[in-house]
Amino acid sequence: MSFCDTVVAIASSIHSFGSVSSNYGSLVAAIIVAGMLFIIRELSIRSKNYSGVFYTMSTVESSSYNPYKGMQLFHTLVLYSDGYVICGTSEKTGDIDSKRGCEYEGAQKIRGEVTGRVERNYLWSTVMNLHIVEQGEKRESTSFMTVKVSRFNFRKAQNAGGFYSTAANTKGRVLCGRELFSEHPTGCSPFQSTAGSQLL
Structure with missing residues (x-):
């Protein structure tokens, strides 16, 4: 399997996960929370x-x-x-x-x-x-x-x-x-x- 095929397969898996119920919303929320924790950590513990x-x-x-x-x-x-x-x-x-x-x-x-x-x-x-x-x-x-x-x-x-x-x-x-x-x-x-x- 080529690199492009691998990327497409991963993207398809993510899409399948996100299409079920509100998984996209959960995924976005998780990314936002992770980003906020990273920013807080870097700002408060320099x-x-x-x-x-x-x-x-x-x-x-x-x-x-x-x-x-x-x-x-x-x-x-x-x-x-x-x-x-x-x-x-x-x-x-x-x-x-x-x-x-x-x-x-x-x-x-x-x-x-x-x-x-x-x-x-x-x-x-x-x-x-x-x-x-x-x-x-x-x-x-x-x-x-x-x-x-x-x-x-x-x-x-x-x-x-x-x-x-x-x-x-x-x-x-x-x-x-x-x-x-x-x-x-x-x-x-x-x-x-x-x-x-x-x-x-």
């Missing part, structure tokens, strides 16, 4: 929402190393995404333990590589899954962040999620947004901090 500079504040809730518990960690992420795949870099810029806060400046910032993927959903929150490989003070560690994205105000909202790090099996919650966190520490060299402020 790929540029996932590219640029992001700031995270992670709070440790559990860890096999007690001094880490309750710590707050601050990272700056520079990401590029097509709306699905994410790549970029991270820099750890500060942390706060029970005794003091330390800011990482210049060469003291701990850099990492970021990869990830966006789960773009129609009916519930879109999710950013980020995998970060970071060179700590003593060894390389891996972190995984899952952030639920607020569709219409991601530029300013602090979107919540969770994280896990292989550094002392650390787990906790994370906030992510486009603006710096007011809680970020200023001053204090990390290399002068106590044991409780060692790098994750």
